[in-house]
Amino acid sequence: MPTMSSARRSQWPVWLCWLAMVLDGFDLVVLGTVIPTLIKTGELGFDAVGATFAATISLVGVGLGALFIAPLSDKFGRRKLLIACVASFSLFTIGVAFAPNVAVFSLLRMLAGLGLGACLPAALAYINDYAPAGSAGKSTTRTMTGYHVGAVATALLAIFIVPNWRLMFIIGGVAGLVLLPFLWVKLPESLREVTPVKTGSAEAGSPRAAERKPSESANATTGVEHSTVAKPKTGFRDLLQKPYPMVAVGIGIASFMGLLLVYGLNTWLPQLMAAAGYPVSTGLTLLLVLNLGAVAGLFLAGVLADKHGTKKIVLMWFGLSAVFLAILSVKIQNEFLLNAAVFVTGVFVFSSQVLVYAWVSQLFPPRLRGTALGFAAGVGRLGAIVGPAVTGTLVAANIAYPAGFYVFAAAGILAVAALFVVPHEVKTADTSVPVDH
Numbered sequence: 001m002p003t004m005s006s007a008r009r010s011q012w013p014v015w016l017c018w019l020a021m022v023l024d025g026f027d028l029v030v031l032g033t034v035i036p037t038l039i040k041t042g043e044l045g046f047d048a049v050g051a052t053f054a055a056t057i058s059l060v061g062v063g064l065g066a067l068f069i070a071p072l073s074d075k076f077g078r079r080k081l082l083i084a085c086v087a088s089f090s091l092f093t094i095g096v097a098f099a100p101n102v103a104v105f106s107l108l109r110m111l112a113g114l115g116l117g118a119c120l121p122a123a124l125a126y127i128n129d130y131a132p133a134g135s136a137g138k139s140t141t142r143t144m145t146g147y148h149v150g151a152v153a154t155a156l157l158a159i160f161i162v163p164n165w166r167l168m169f170i171i172g173g174v175a176g177l178v179l180l181p182f183l184w185v186k187l188p189e190s191l192r193e194v195t196p197v198k199t200g201s202a203e204a205g206s207p208r209a210a211e212r213k214p215s216e217s218a219n220a221t222t223g224v225e226h227s228t229v230a231k232p233k234t235g236f237r238d239l240l241q242k243p244y245p246m247v248a249v250g251i252g253i254a255s256f257m258g259l260l261l262v263y264g265l266n267t268w269l270p271q272l273m274a275a276a277g278y279p280v281s282t283g284l285t286l287l288l289v290l291n292l293g294a295v296a297g298l299f300l301a302g303v304l305a306d307k308h309g310t311k312k313i314v315l316m317w318f319g320l321s322a323v324f325l326a327i328l329s330v331k332i333q334n335e336f337l338l339n340a341a342v343f344v345t346g347v348f349v350f351s352s353q354v355l356v357y358a359w360v361s362q363l364f365p366p367r368l369r370g371t372a373l374g375f376a377a378g379v380g381r382l383g384a385i386v387g388p389a390v391t392g393t394l395v396a397a398n399i400a401y402p403a404g405f406y407v408f409a410a411a412g413i414l415a416v417a418a419l420f421v422v423p424h425e426v427k428t429a430d431t432s433v434p435v436d437h
Contacts (some may be wrong), residue, residue, distance in 0.1 A: 012186040013130050017123040018146040019179055020086060025150020026172045027062075027089075027116050028266075031055055031109070033158035034165035041163070050102040054109055056385060061110035063381030065117025070374025072118070074367055078126035081370075083183050085122060088115035090176030097166040097173075117381065121373035128361035128369065140358035141302030141351060148295050148350070239368075239375060246422065247363055248375060251356060253418035254318070255380035257411040258353030261321065264387030264408060265290065265349060268395065275401035276331055278338075286342045293346025301351035302358070310362060314355040315416055321348040322412030329402035329409075352415070353380065363422075387411075 031054065038046040046054075065085075073081040092112035099105035127143050154172075161167050239248040269287050278286075297317075305313040324345040332338040356376060364372040390407060394400040 021146030022150035037163040058109040061113025062117035065114035067378030069118035070121035071371035073370030085115040085119040094173030097169040138302035141298040250422035252379040254415040256383035257415040259380035260383035260387035263384040267388040268391040290346040293343040294350035297347035297351035317352040326409040329405035
């Protein structure tokens with residue numbers, strides 16, 4: 001396979017990582033599109049309890065994949081893990097279509113989630129290895145637009161296919177299998193796969209040296225070798241060693257709160273609006289408006305983060321998320337102002353979490369990037385489980401409005417507090433990583 005430096009101008013890696021995020025977006029909403037049919041027909045023995053279990057265990061699988069499989073990208077390479085994750089997700093997703101009962105259905109969803117959970121951190125780590133210096137924010141946020149595009153496309157697809165729920169999973173799995181050969185042929189090795197051997201040489205790390213074939217590099221006295229020769233072991237234990245514990249705690253809390261907001265709002269916004277007295281149709285429309293704001297916010301946040309520093313922008317984004325979520329607790333009679341308020345809320349809420357991923361890519365050195373992103377995504381998935389559960393409890397207690405928006409606003413404030421204590425510069429034994437650049 002070509003090395004990263006020889007493929008620097010290619011757009012294939014950008015689009016392939018984006019398409020991997022489209023699969024993540026598919027997984028986000030596909031269960032929600034088929035659950036009503038499964039409960040209504042009772043097929044496979046589904047009822048409300050079974051549907052809740054399947055939804056929860058799916059998120060558990062994604063969280064475990066992010067925590068324990070994503071770090072393997074630091075050991076075995078981004079490209080290899082990304083291909084393996086897409087393959088496993090695709091096969092298990094197709095298997096869901098042929099599940100004989102709720103238990104097997106849920107198990108296959110969890111196994112598919114393991115691969116998909118590692119896919120996001122691996123793809124983001126890869127694209128940040130690949131991106132030019134100083135563009136981590138823009139690269140991360142633009143890649144994550146695939147997540148929302150996949151979610152919207154899946155929802156639209158369901159309009160034409162459901163109640164044939166099995167076909168939904170077959171299409172999602174086949175889409176992943178179609179992506180696989182492109183990943184294999186067109187995705188170059190990450191920069192993690194090629195490292196300088198002698199930094200003292202003028203030739204080491206140069207474009208000419210980096211473009212050498214592995215066989216040439218291995219025999220050269222200077223230049224590059226594949227990092228498998230003396231690749232340091234990495235894992236979560238590295239996050240417990242100085243100077244990373246405080247950074248990991250701050251990032252973990254912020255990621256938890258960020259995905260609590262993302263999943264809580266996507267799941268319960270229509271119901272919260274209905275509880276406020278808005279028509280049901282208005283709530284569904286606002287959910288679409290919220291996600292349109294998310295896409296716009298991703299482009300804006302990435303540009304500003306690269307220009308002004310990721311820490312400044314992520315703090316501002318979470319803070320403004322809290323402000324606008326609190327504003328939504330007040331009933332807005334004017335329809336235009338209501339849609340505008342929800343749109344702007346979407347701009348800040350969804351890209352806040354993605355900015356956390358972008359910042360992680362800058363805070364940690366390349367050898368720990370996959371591990372750190374997996375940690376952030378895995379802890380965040382816990383928030384994805386807690387968010388809908390907490391809001392659902394408020395709905396059951398008939399206090400969802402306005403209390404639900406107060407809870408969401410508080411989550412934004414906690415994220416600001418957690419990120420505020422993260423140091424501006426991470427100093428290691430051999431280098432220091434300024435977090436705002």
